[in-house]
Amino acid sequence: MxxxxxxxxxxxxxxxxxxxxEVAAPVVAVTATDTPVVSSAAATASQKPASASSTAASSSVALSPASSTGANNSTSASQASANTAKNAANSTTATASKTTSPTTSAQAPAANPVIKSIIDQHEATLTPGVTEQRLTYISQSGAQNKYYSVALNPKNPNTQLLAGTPGDGATSGVQTVSDQASAAIKHGHQVVAAVNGDLFKIASGVPTGNVIKDGVELQAATSPRESFFGVKKDGTPIIGDEQTYQQVKGDLQQALGGRNILVADGKVNETKAIGTDSEPRTAVGIKADGTVFFVVVDGRQAPTSNGLSMVDLANLMIQRGAVTALNLDGGGSSTYVAREPGETQLSLQNQPSDGKERTVANAWLIASKTTSDHQLASAQLTPDDAVYTPNSTITFKAKGVDAAGSSASLPAEGLNWQLTNTKMGTIDAKTGVFHSNGTQGKVTVQLTLNGRLLGSATITIAMPDKLAFSQPELSVKRGATQALTLHATYQGRAVTLKSSDLQWQVPAKLGILTTGDQLQAGQQVASDTIEAKLKNTDLHASIKVDVGRLPEVLDDFESGISNWGSLTADRGEQANIGLSSAADGQVRFGKHALRLDYDFSSGTKSATLGVYAGPQTSQKMPGMPTGVGMWIYATPEAKGYWLRMYVTDATGAAKPIDLTTQDTGIDWTGWKYVEATIPADYQGPFSISPEQALCMISLKAGQSDGGPMTRGSLYIDNIRAMYGTNPDDSKAPLISHINVAGQTYTTPQVAITTTATDDTRDPNASGIDWTKTRIWVDGNEYTNAKEHLTVNTKDHTFTLAGYQWQNGTHHVKVSVQDKFGNETEQEADFNVNVGAATSGETSSSSVSSVASKKNSDQLPxxxxxxxxxxxxxxxxxxxxxxxxxxxxxxxxx
Structure with a gap:
């Protein structure tokens, strides 16, 4: 009281x-509590990501609210959220003790072959004792996959298997596989290959399974469900469950965790943990002779590589020779790096589904103990295992390889190129240039040094049996040049075409072909079909091309938001959506916009946090859009959040596209047009993934180098499918200068001048609308003080003058709009210090009531x-x- x-x-x-x-300083009243007006997500508990999935493959797992722990339950963002509960249940493993050769009566029938046919096969020796194998295969279901494998025998004295950790240290964290390998190289290990390892907790980077490095246990498993792969001190490899680990851990030299013993006693270890989704996968297997082989299969990239289910992964490991096998972290974490023969550095070999390497908790490193002396021992020839059309000209090249598989110099003299079968054409013995004479079949090229064979490569000369464009439709900006992406194949293998192989039919209104399949579009809006025909065959392919197609509105919210919903990453965030009007919020066009209320303040610190909004069902986009654009109104609280969205491609996979960059995130206030480009290698047609039209992400939330943990509202209007042409003025004006910024004045009479121009980088720039300029000083608006405001369009300035400002710091905020309604705001501070205050000095508080009046702008x-x-x-x-x-x-x- x-x-x-x-x-x-x-x-x-x-x-x-x-x-x-006179008032010496303004007084601000603050309430005792500041409860956010943000409710929980509109989705029910069954629609939200399972809270049990506090562990995840990496920070980017949170970008898909339907994802859960690692690749074992990896669920694409396009799938219904209800699948999450099923996948979370699939993440458990049997607790019965299992080792390399368990005895159990609950075994499945013999494995079913996964590989139906092999399209491409390539093998290489990375270093003595370490072999690499690459396959492109067609599965029994008809899906294509890319398979990478690296094998060694841990008892071979020339090789070494190491548990990789961030910085090659003893503390938890995350780092890419490449960087973990590089750290080990700096400590003297000659790493020639590496794959990602165990699953881990996204917030901390702590792996979920055991970690033994160089005989020292760095961490115990976080759950009795965990399994492990390890190498004993005598080099014997072992796969087992947690009970087995406790029995043998004192004898382990290296060990990392995994989830799901895929294969035991040469049979599928069939448990409820086996998942069903086709995803990128990583696994390790042990063959009967003690050989260890790691497998990485790319996924989420159909038709190039579809991925495979856990059951198929188990069967694949058996088909490749495993008597026991363990599943490792997969999804976007699946990574394979290697030092290819003749190279000195490791490089990424597979294609991670995120488009780049993820940071992961640990990795398996394969190292060589053979000393690299860079003395020539052999040569690696390219191209190898490629297909060309008859009468092609191919230039072969060579890299020197030393005894350890590293680089070596080739001598300037004594090298000779030759064919094993001269009936296929001719080769220049000095330059390695091969000319096909039109005969179809295999061509083997050899390189010798003074008669000693250094290396060989084999290519195939054949006519394609299939011709197709990568997309059924293409949208091109007027005057732009874009590849039509025509592909030829022979028995499923890519064929390199020469320009003389094809006949093209290109309607003149669409443009002209320049080099290869590059279309230089015309200057007029047009739509028609381009056809390509393989000469002397009946093979042909066509593609519909739209030049200058205008954007199409997908949602303007004028009909409400009844079909929209929201989700969170279920790490303490809150999200809700509402319909905004000009009276109670922000609207860019029409009468309504979408309001996304967010609250990250109670989220898990250091984790990847996310809130999501979008149509509750997949929304198809017409034609073949090149991107998705929308208008977003941001307040200062929203700065720093990364904005993304997901589109569902022709295979049903959810693909991320960025509305802002990850590094800068939201860096504006007010309305701004943003557009996410759909990469050319995404396969259309496309639709907006359910509840994924906008993803608001905070990486490493709350950390000094991480994202924000604020609450507020974001407004979205006019979501459009883009086709390479945007006729609108989509760039906001530029405020280049506020003259008082950072200045101190010794007179109370300070004129405030703002310089602004429209963004001339936009060909559709509409020009500044000087009637819409606004200005505030110390929170009081002076826009209607007409006698004190002047505009100079020649100098691109507007000035507030005729007031006297009291001593102290004053805060200025200005707003400028162009004629399309794009708005830019900028703020600045200045100081007034004229000594002792005089009766002539007037505070901004004392003029606020007058300055805000429409018909009175005179100082009292x-x-x-x-x-x-x-x-x-x-x-x-x-x-x-x-x-x-x-x-x-x-x-x-």
Missing amino acids: VRKRWTVIGSLLLMAALMGG ATGENNWATGILGLLLVVASAATYLLSGYRRTR
């Missing part, structure tokens, strides 16, 4: 002071006549306060 009375008295005294004229008279009123008011307030205290005192007695 006493606190409340003093609050009232304080307010009354403030009123009295304001009546007196200086304060001489206000003192009497102020003193009288103060006395009245004190008397009222005394009466109030006295009455309260009597009541409390």
Whole structure:
């Protein structure tokens, strides 16, 4: 009660002071609590990501709210959220003890072959004792996959198997496989290949399984469900469950965790943990002779590489020779790096589904103990295992390889190129240039040094049996040049075409072909079909091309948001959506926009946090869009969040596209047009993934080098499918200068001048609308003080002048719009210091009521006549306060 009375008295005294004229400093009232007006996600618990999935493959798992722990349950963002519960259940493993050769009656029938046919096969020796194998195969279901494998025998004295960790250290964290390998190389290990390892907790980077490095246990498993792969101190490899680990850990030299013993006793270890989704996968297997082989299969990249289920992964490991096998982290974490023969550095060999390497908790490193002396021992020839059309000209090249598989110099003299079958054409013995004579079949090329064979390569000469464009349709900006992406194949293998192999039919209104299949589009809006025909065959392919197609609105929210929903990454965030109008929020076009309320303040610190909004069902986009654009209104609270969205491609896979860069995120306030480009290698047609039209992400939330943990609202309007042409003025004006920024003045008469121009990089720039400029000083708007505002269109400036500002710091905010309604805001501070305050100095507080009036912009008279009123008011307030205290005192007695 006493606190409340003093609050009232304080307010009354403030009123009295304001009546007196001058105020030394503004007073701000702050409520005791600041509860956000953000409710929980609209989705029910069954629609939200399973909270049990606090562990994840990497930070980018959170970008898909339907994803859960690692690749074992990896669920694409396009799948219904209800699948998450099923996948979370699939993440458990049997607790029965299993080792390399378990005895159990609950075994599945013999494995079913996964590989139906092999399209491409390539093998190489990376270093003595370490072999690499690459396959492109067609599965029994007809899907194509790319397979990478690296094998060694841990008992071979020339090789070494190491547990990789971030920085090659003993503490938890995340780092790419390449960087973990590089750290080990700096510590003296000659790493020639590496794959990603165990699953881990996204918030901390702590792996979920055991970690033994160089005989020292760095971490114990976080769950009894974990399994492991390790190498004993005598070089014996072993796969087992947690019970087995406890029995043998004292004898382990290296060990990392995994989830799901895929194969035991040469049979599929069939448990409820086996998943069904086709995803990128990583696994390790042990053959009967003790050979260890690691497998990485790319996924989410159909038709190039579809990925495979856990059951198929188990069967694949058996088909490749495993008697026991363990699943490792997969999905976007699946990574294979290697030092290819003749190279000195490791490089990424597979194609991670994220488009780049993820940071992961640990990795398996394969190292060589053979000393690299860079003395020539052999040569690696390219191209190898490629297909060309008859009468092609191919230039072969060679890299020197030393005994350890590293680089070596080739001598300038003594080298000779030759064919094993001269009936296929001719080769220049000095340059390695081969000319096909049109005969179809295999061509083997050899390189010798003074008669000693250094290396060989084999190519195939054949006519394609299939011709197709990568997309059924293509959208091109007027005047732009773009590849039509025509592909030829022979028995599923890519064929390199020469320009003389094809006949093209290109309607003149679409443009002209320049080099290869490059289309230089015309200057007019047009739509037609381009056809390509393989000469002397019946093979042909066609593609529909739109030149200058205008954007199409996917949602403008004028009909409401009944089909929209929201989700979170389920790490303490809150999200809700609402319909905004000009009266209660922000609207860019029409009468309504979408409002996304977000609250990251209670999220898990250091984790990847996310809130998501979008149509509750997949929304198809017409034609073949090149991107998706939308208008977004951001407040200062939204700065730093990474904006993405997901589109579902022709294979049903959800593909991420960025509305902002990950590094900068939201870096504006007010309305801004943003556009996410759909990469050319994504396969259309496309649709917006359910509840994924906007993803608001905070990476490493709350850390000094991480994303924000704020709450507020984001507004979205006019989501459009883009086709390479945007006729709108989509760039906001540029405010280049506010003259008072950072300045100190010794006079109270300060004119504030702002310089602004429209963004000339936009060919559709509409120009500044000087009637829409606005200005505030210390929170008070002076836009309607017309006699004090002047515009100079020649100098691109507008100036507020004629006021006197009191001593102290003043905050300026200006807003500029172009004629299309794009708006830019900028703020600045300046100081006034004229010594002792005079009656002629006027605070911004004292002019606020006048400055905000539409029809009055004159400064009030200086304060001489206000003192009497102020003193009288103060006395009245004190008397009222005394009466109030006295009455309260009597009541409390």
